[in-house]
Amino acid sequence: MARLPEYLRALHALAEVGHETVSSEGLANAAGVNSAKLRKDLSHLGSYGTRGVGYDVGLLVDQIEFVLGLTQRRAVALVGVGNLGHALAGYDGFASRGFRIAALLDAEPSRVGEQINGLVVRHIDELPRVAVEESISIGVIATPASAAQAVADQLVAVGVTSILNFAPCVLSVPEGVDVRKVDLAIELQILSFHEHRKASLTALPATGGSALTALPGGLAATDTQEAIGT
Amino acid sequence: MARLPEYLRALHALAEVGHETVSSEGLANAAGVNSAKLRKDLSHLGSYGTRGVGYDVGLLVDQIEFVLGLTQRRAVALVGVGNLGHALAGYDGFASRGFRIAALLDAEPSRVGEQINGLVVRHIDELPRVAVEESISIGVIATPASAAQAVADQLVAVGVTSILNFAPCVLSVPEGVDVRKVDLAIELQILSFHEHRKASLTALPATGGSALTALPGGLAATDTQEAIGT
DNA sequence: AGGCGCTTGTGAAGGGGTGCACAAATCGCG
DNA sequence: CGCGATTTGTGCACCCCTTCACAAGCGCCT
CATH class of the missing domain: 1.10.10.10 (Winged helix-like DNA-binding domain superfamily/Winged helix DNA-binding domain)
Incomplete structure (x- = not known):
């Protein structure tokens, strides 16, 4: 799991x-x-x-x-070499844990040809060829939200069945394709919620706060580690 | 929630x-x-x-x-201006959704003074002053794992009670402090698991695969969107 | 004014994950 | 060889979340 x-x-x-x-x-x-x-x-x-x-x-x-299927080193295609894409392309945590960034792709012609970490950025239209050459196993979308669905469709079309999506939008994919979404702003908003809740509780300890802030406490729990050790 | x-x-x-x-x-x-x-x-x-x-x-x-407590624009301190930190500092998705990156901090003297997106990188030792000046509400850790715990301790010491941790390690924090962890490599590993499972199922549809791959199907579900629309 | 269609809000059933507590099993020592 | 300490593996109860299904409420049209 x-x-x-x-x-x-x-x-x-x-x-x-x-x-x-x-x-x-x-x-x-x-x-x-x-x-x-x-x-x-x-x-x-x-x-x-x-x-x-x-x-x-x-x-x-x-x-x-x-x-986890890490006995084979999986090839990853990274689409979208903007701000975040650059960072992901240079992130060494992938290589050290069983993944190989095999291709960098972007739709913007001005970015094509750029070299990042020893890899040349290629145009997204070359995806079909790249997918076969490098036997791409996972696609990573680091484009703006407006382009994400189109990129996802292209990834699915070339046979990619696992997608990691950094764009803030919901992707529609056919059955059998797995999508995981990472939205950095959402993580901050969840923390903001906790902050707001804590602030309300300490400010109004007697009344318990307004009806809106007096949500069930368990509501805060999803995937958040709180108070581990000292 | x-x-x-x-x-x-x-x-x-x-x-x-x-x-x-x-x-x-x-x-x-x-x-x-x-x-x-x-x-x-x-x-x-x-x-x-x-x-x-x-x-x-x-x-x-x-x-x-x-x-969510977004009526006030929350100030975020970003610690660690390496590869990922750079990208986060330049990510406009934060500003557009109610957050303001108020400070960039790093322990490396060579990085101090660098200007990113209109903000100057300051030394981590200035954190106490920065925290007060900017009324920091949330801390983001984008350092290597080896430095993460020390940074977390410093954040807690200056009163930060919400931390977003990108370093691949478990943080120990006192009660009342919320930590959310984002590990990019883990996301890929989860996708790899799904790939491995799918591959085993299609390769051995009759036998159902080895005991190891024949894990309960529900095991795959956590937080993964699969087969949404077409 | 009355009826009809649409949509919300919620009671209840079902499923899955979590944690406790204990039996089973293994190692080391006398 | 036997006993105790230690640690795994798991049955069980509990709780929360999810989902279905339906009653209650609102607006519109006649």
Whole structure:
């Protein structure tokens, strides 16, 4: 599930420090989750722990990488070499975790030909050829929202079935195509909501605030880590 | 909750096209969610719809912006002006959605003084002064993982209670501080998992694949939009 | 004024994830 | 060889979220 990559990152960190085995609680702390949850997650992959000892770090890394499909180094096509695209093209976190940015594409002729991190920006119309040459497995959209749907359609047309979308819009894709969306402004807005809620609570501790700010507390929880350790 | 910003974005898009009212189903489509879910979400804020008609776009925008605490323009401090930090500093999606990047900070002396998008990079040690001057409300960490915890501690020390963390590590913060994490590599790894699963299923449709790949299907669902429209 | 169609708001059922608590299993030590 | 300490794997209960379905309410047309 979605937590496996986090476990994998924690395992790599533990391996670098020299740990050969980890207890579920140790790994859970490193990944920021509950130990019971971690054990249940890992049990879904099979039994790779030893009771009384813990999990073999190396073995677990291999298993998770296999499940995540990281045994093959996947080729990524990045469409849109604007502000964000530039940063993504130069981000070394991709290479170090099993991905290879195989192509940079843009519709703007003035950007075509530019060289970034050893890769030349090509025109989006070359996508069909590039997709075959590099056997593209994942497409990343870093264009303005107005262009995102068209780019998605082109990616789907050349057989890409996984898309990471940074454009602030909803994409329509056929069945079988997976889309994950990352909207940086939305993350900030969610934090702003928490700020607003905290401010209302401290300002009006007795009344509990207005009806609008007195929303159920659990409402704030989705995917937010709060108050971990000290 | 976490979907409100998505609704807000969809509402702004509808307003630009000239819609004055929206039905729950119309807005749900624009936001990529179920209409019943949307109605239930909005009902938590109060009754702002008219039966038989729908929701008033302008009114709903105001209400959501109020709940999200966007009536005041929040000041953001961005720490770490590397590859990603540069892109974030230049990203205009923040300004257009209620946020103001008020300060750029970095620990590297060679980067201090650099000007990006009209803002001068200042040294991280100036954080206490900057925080007061600009009344910083949210901190964004775009440093390497090794520096992230120290930066988080400094942010907390100057009173920041909301942090957006782009570094691939778990942050420890005191109670009352909210942390949201965005890890670009993890997003790709989740897509890779889906790719791997799809590949296994099509390759071995009869047997259903190995035990490892035959994970429960629902396992794939978290936060992923799949097969929306055509 | 009355009826009809459309849309919201919500009760209830269902499903999935979460965390507790404990049995089963393994290792080390006496 | 046996016992205790330790840790995994999991049954169970709980809670929240999601979704369906429908009653209540509003506007429009006759």
